[in-house]
Amino acid sequence: MATAVETFSARERKYHNTTSAYVLPNDVVEQNRLDAQAAAIVRMIGGFPCLAPIHSMTNASKVVDVGCGTGVATVQLAAMLPSAKVYGLDISKVPDSVQQIAPRNVTWAVGNVLDVDGGKPGNDRDNEQSGSAISREIFTPAGLDYIFGRMLFLGISDWTRYFSTAARALKSGAIIEHQDLDWEFYRVNTTECLSDKWEWHRHVVSAAKKTGLSIHAGSDAALLMKEAGLEVISVQEFEFSFVPSSKTPNSQSMGEYVQAKLIPQYPELLRKMLGAEGIAGEELKRLTENALRDLASEEGVHQKYTVTIGKKSLHVETKPRVGSPYTAFCILALLAALLLPLAVLSWLKLRKTNQDVDETGNLRKYQDLRVLKNQHETAAVLSDLVDKDGAGAWPPKANHDSWPAALKPYKDIYLECIPFLPMADPSTDDDVNQKRRDRYQSLMRKLLHERINIAEVENIMKAVEAGDWTACPRDAYNAVYCCVAVCRHAYRWGTIPVVKVAQLEKIVEFPHALNVPWPYLQRSFGVEADSGNNTANVLHNFNEEGERVYKINVGMSDIITSSEEVFFRMFYDLEVLAFPIYYDMVQAHICFERNDKEMSLRHLESMTVRVRHLLMVFYQNLIESRVSHSVWLSYVQGFQGWGVGRMIDGEYVKYDGLSGNHVLFFQAIDAFLGLDRYLSDQNMDRYIPANQRELCISLKKNCFRNKLNGEKDVAIEEELRRSSIT
Numbered sequence: 001m002a003t004a005v006e007t008f009s010a011r012e013r014k015y016h017n018t019t020s021a022y023v024l025p026n027d028v029v030e031q032n033r034l035d036a037q038a039a040a041i042v043r044m045i046g047g048f049p050c051l052a053p054i055h056s057m058t059n060a061s062k063v064v065d066v067g068c069g070t071g072v073a074t075v076q077l078a079a080m081l082p083s084a085k086v087y088g089l090d091i092s093k094v095p096d097s098v099q100q101i102a103p104r105n106v107t108w109a110v111g112n113v114l115d116v117d118g119g120k121p122g123n124d125r126d127n128e129q130s131g132s133a134i135s136r137e138i139f140t141p142a143g144l145d146y147i148f149g150r151m152l153f154l155g156i157s158d159w160t161r162y163f164s165t166a167a168r169a170l171k172s173g174a175i176i177e178h179q180d181l182d183w184e185f186y187r188v189n190t191t192e193c194l195s196d197k198w199e200w201h202r203h204v205v206s207a208a209k210k211t212g213l214s215i216h217a218g219s220d221a222a223l224l225m226k227e228a229g230l231e232v233i234s235v236q237e238f239e240f241s242f243v244p245s246s247k248t249p250n251s252q253s254m255g256e257y258v259q260a261k262l263i264p265q266y267p268e269l270l271r272k273m274l275g276a277e278g279i280a281g282e283e284l285k286r287l288t289e290n291a292l293r294d295l296a297s298e299e300g301v302h303q304k305y306t307v308t309i310g311k312k313s314l315h316v317e318t319k320p321r322v323g324s325p326y327t328a329f330c331i332l333a334l335l336a337a338l339l340l341p342l343a344v345l346s347w348l349k350l351r352k353t354n355q356d357v358d359e360t361g362n363l364r365k366y367q368d369l370r371v372l373k374n375q376h377e378t379a380a381v382l383s384d385l386v387d388k389d390g391a392g393a394w395p396p397k398a399n400h401d402s403w404p405a406a407l408k409p410y411k412d413i414y415l416e417c418i419p420f421l422p423m424a425d426p427s428t429d430d431d432v433n434q435k436r437r438d439r440y441q442s443l444m445r446k447l448l449h450e451r452i453n454i455a456e457v458e459n460i461m462k463a464v465e466a467g468d469w470t471a472c473p474r475d476a477y478n479a480v481y482c483c484v485a486v487c488r489h490a491y492r493w494g495t496i497p498v499v500k501v502a503q504l505e506k507i508v509e510f511p512h513a514l515n516v517p518w519p520y521l522q523r524s525f526g527v528e529a530d531s532g533n534n535t536a537n538v539l540h541n542f543n544e545e546g547e548r549v550y551k552i553n554v555g556m557s558d559i560i561t562s563s564e565e566v567f568f569r570m571f572y573d574l575e576v577l578a579f580p581i582y583y584d585m586v587q588a589h590i591c592f593e594r595n596d597k598e599m600s601l602r603h604l605e606s607m608t609v610r611v612r613h614l615l616m617v618f619y620q621n622l623i624e625s626r627v628s629h630s631v632w633l634s635y636v637q638g639f640q641g642w643g644v645g646r647m648i649d650g651e652y653v654k655y656d657g658l659s660g661n662h663v664l665f666f667q668a669i670d671a672f673l674g675l676d677r678y679l680s681d682q683n684m685d686r687y688i689p690a691n692q693r694e695l696c697i698s699l700k701k702n703c704f705r706n707k708l709n710g711e712k713d714v715a716i717e718e719e720l721r722r723s724s725i726t
Contacts, residue, residue, distance in 0.1 A: 013268065024154070024269065026092060031070060033261045038072075040257035044238050044250055044305070045179075047580050048609050049073065050080075050148065051236065051307050052177040055608050055722060060084040060145035064138055066113050067152055071098040071106075077148065078103040079616050084145065087138050089113060101625070109138060114161055139169040150179040157212030159220065163228040170312040176230065179307045180218040181240060183208065188245045188300020198294050200270070200287040207276040218306030230310040238305040245300030249364045259296075266292065365583045366393070372590065378698040379586045385691045389525065389535070391474035394582075395575040398482060398540040399475035400549045406456035407472070410483045411549075413447045414490065419554045422496040422635065434501045437494030444491050448513035457513070461520035479549075481521045482540035485532035486550045488514050489639055496552060497634035498641065506652070508644050526690025529655040531642035533687045534662040538571050548572075552639045563627045564636045570621045571663060577614040578665040581607050585672045585699060592704045597716060604719040614665070655686065662687045664695075671696040673720060674703035 014027035024030060042049050064087040065074040074088030075098065082105060088094060089109045099108065116139045138144075147166050156162050166176050183204070185195040195201040205215055214220060222232045239248050242263075244255030267288045274284055295301065366386055372379035390396040400411065420440055427433055463471035472480065492508050518530075527533050541550055548568060553560045584603040591600035621627060627636070645654035660666075661678060667688065670677055677684070677696065684693055708717050 024272075029265070033265060034069065036257050036261045040254040041240075041305075043253045044240070045236075045307060046250075046606065048613055049076070049150075050177060051179075051234075052146065052148075052175050052309050054080055054146075055612055057081060057146060057175070058083070062144050063087070063146045064089055064144060064148070066147060066149040067155060068094065068108075070095055071102065071108070073148070073150070074106055074108075075102050076616070077146075078106045079619055080612060081105075081146075082619075089138065113165065114156070114158055116165060139165060141168055142171050144169045145171055145174045147174075147176040149177070151181065152178075153180050153183065153215075153217035154213060156214075156217070159214055159217070159224050160227065163221075163224045163230070167225075167228040167230050167312060170230075172312055172314045174312050175233075176225070176310045176312075177307070178221045178225075178310075179305070180221060182218045182304045182306070183215040185242070185295070185301055185303055186239075187298070188239070188241075188247050188302065194294070194297075194301060198290070200274075200291040200294070203277050203279060203287065204270070204273050207273045210276060218304060218308075221306060221308040222310075225308065225310040229313075231313045233309045233311050234307075235309075236307045238307070239300070239302040240305040241300055241302045242295050243299050243301050247300055248302075251300075251302065252363075255300075263292065263295065266295070362393070362579055362583075365580065369583070369586070372586070376586065376590050376593075376702075378589050378695070378702055381691070381695045381698045382582055382586055385695055388474070389478075389689060389691050391478055394579045395539045395542070395572060396478050396535065397475040397544060398479040398542065398549075399473070400479040400483075400543045402473075403476050403480060404460050404472050406453050406460060407476075407480050409447075409451035410480065410487060413444065413451065414483060414487050414550055416447065417444050418490065418551065421490055421493075422553045422556050422560075424556060426495075426497050426499065426634075430499075430501045433495060433499040437499070437502060440494045441491055444487070445511045448511045452513040454513055454516050458516055458520075461517050465520055465524065475544075477521075477524070478540045479543075480517070481525070481536045483550065484514060484517055484521060485536045486541070488518070488530075488532070489537070489642075492642065492644065493639065496639055498638040503643060505644050506654070507646055526693070527685070527687060529642075529686040530644075530646065531640075531655045531657045533689065534571065534658055534664075535689050535692070537640060537658055538568055539575060541568070542572050553635050556635065559628050560631045560635045563631050566621050566626045567632065567636050570617050571660075574614060574617050574663065574665060577610065577617065578668075581610045581614070581665070582668060582695070584610070585668065589699075589702045589704065592707075592716075593702075597713065601716050601719060604716060608719060608722045611669070659687075664688075664692050667692065667696045668699055671699035672703060674700060674705045 013025040013029075015025055038049075045051065060081050061084050063077055063081055063084045065077055066089050068074045068088030068090045071088050071090075071094035074086055074094075078084070078086040082103070085105055085107060086103075087107050087109055089111065091110065091112060093110055094108050102108075147170065152162075163176075170176060184193055185198075185201070186193055208215055219237075222235050225232050239251045239254075241248060241251040241255035242258045244252045244259075246252075270288050270291060271284060274280075274287060279287065366383075369379050369383035369386065373383040374380070386392065386394050391398075403411070417440065420443065423436070427436075460471050464477060469477075488510060491510060491514065493502050495502070521536075522528065525533075525535065541548055543549055548565065551561075551564065553564050584607045588600045588603040588607070591597070591603065641657035642655050643657065645652055647653075667677060667679075679688070688696075705717075705720055
């Protein structure tokens with residue numbers, strides 16, 4: 001059997017069409033690795049890809065993402081800064097699929113950043129805008145508001161020239177952010193360098209120096225910025241772990257990524273790097289095996305990852321400095337994409353987000369809340385929401401596979417019936433539509449009658465209500481709640497699009513099998529509406545792999561099915577991104593009450609950035625190309641409507657369907673800021689689960705906005721203002 005080294009080396013890889021000294025491939029395998037690393041880095045540095053004060057750049061008009069790779073970070077910057085012209089610069093063309101969905105304020109450019117200084121042509125074969133063209137259009141003197149560059153350590157061969165070019169191109173007061181690695185390896189939580197003793201590492205360092213690359217691209221950035229005449233605002237260090245360690249919780253996901261994705265490709269990287277030293281054959285194989293052994297030698301072994309933010313001081317002139325030619329810029333391109341947050345990936349590719357954010361990024365926060373619940377009311381309420389309604393996570397876990405036998409037929413029946421619900425060519429004839437509804441409802445009634453043992457179902461519901469969660473574990477209970485809710489909606493309408501004869505109904509007689517479990521499920525979550533709620537019908541409809549289970553428009557056109565998927569996933573992704581904000585709310589309360597106002601301010605600043613990030617979910621998705629207006633109401637939102645009621649104590653009570661104003665995040669942010677809620681008490685009881693209501697009550701009760709002490713707390717007041725208008 002071939003070794004890992006032999007197997008990987010034998011693969012045919014695709015590389016960029018460039019004369020640059022580019023050591024990494026440009027193929028699907030590499031792009032998948034970059035996507036995985038993107039999520040890990042974002043979690044490592046706190047949940048957002050940019051640490052510069054993006055929220056304050058409202059007047060930015062010109063921005064560049066240097067080494068934009070596949071373009072996803074450029075797209076995100078463009079969404080965050082909609083008034084700015086955002087350039088994505090790389091030595092290769094950005095994939096067509098990304099170009100097609102990019103905002104209109106994005107401009108793609110192909111070329112070498114180090115060639116812009118002298119206005120000379122670039123050397124790349126597939127070059128659309130290189131040399132003087134890039135210099136004129138992007139790097140004009142004093143023209144840029146923000147320069148963003150990440151993971152350039154394998155690409156920039158002249159760092160003095162790079163920062164000099166950047167300084168000349170920045171406006172007075174403009175920002176540059178540089179995130180990068182040092183190519184040395186350290187013991188966890190120490191400055192003890194392990195790689196000094198590694199033979200293979202010495203060869204890598206030697207090869208890097210021969211091409212002008214720096215092994216301290218991260219830690220040297222502050223000095224290089226100062227030499228270029230820039231003011232250094234902040235420097236933050238992180239541990240880019242190669243092996244997970246409990247000592248560095250924020251880097252756990254990085255270590256998991258490295259072991260799963262990076263290490264299998266390390267032999268190819270070493271083959272390219274060590275080849276410059278004339279090392280091949282058995283010697284290469286020996287050194288590669290040593291490298292893989294050393295990199296897995298102990299928990300927490302890591303590289304230093306440094307984020308340096310600088311600013312061009314007002315009215316400071318910078319002069320260009322001549323440096324050596326740029327020889328390896330290509331790495332800049334792909335590695336720039338490494339820091340893209342998973343939320344952006346989910347927007348662009350409908351990727352699964354619950355595992356990436358929930359189980360790794362938020363795990364520490366769940367644990368913290370369980371400790372803090374005895375110290376603060378809001379921490380206790382949020383912890384209960386996670387552990388009870390969420391089955392140990394947020395958004396809530398929903399296990400759609402492991403159910404008690406008596407409940408499993410509900411899922412089978414929905415999936416068997418749903419292909420008959422939507423129709424591609426709806427009729428305007430009431431009789432035709434009613435007959436279609438009758439057929440669908442008759443089929444569902446028949447299957448429910450034949451397969452559901454109502455006595456057994458009710459026994460399970462009673463056991464759970466009495467506190468016996470072994471009868472149906474919480475994650476399975478969440479999924480059952482969803483399944484019964486969507487079955488009720490499918491039965492209520494009988495056909496999609498919604499038709500007039502259905503809208504005119506006031507009362508619907510549901511099958512007994514749908515009525516029996518429903519009150520138990522509703523009481524468990526403390527809600528009253530017959531139509532269900534956003535938690536049951538939307539959040540619980542995603543399994544633990546991030547897949548939406550109960551679809552509506554099975555067999556319909558792509559425009560209908562894609563609009564449905566994007567629309568409902570948008571609300572799920574929103575809660576994925578919201579949980580760290582809820583956590584920051586709790587911490588801000590605790591720190592303020594302890595009179596640690598500096599730390600409270602930090603949590604508020606984190607909230608502001610995260611809220612802006614969260615709102616991108618809407619800005620990116622509520623556009624015609626993502627959710628088509630022509631099908632949204634009829635085929636997507638219509639299913640979630642309700643419009644019927646029942647007699648209660650001799651009075652007719654009508655219930656509405658699902659609405660965006662039922663989303664927890666919007667309720668919570670208003671409560672935290674001390675704002676009046678927009679839902680009445682009656683509608684809160686009908687549509688908002690009890691534990692979510694309790695969280696909002698606690699957030700508002702502990703709001704400290706009216707406790708601020710004038711000028712002493714002006715920074716906190718300003719940050720609260722930013723959160724309220726973001």
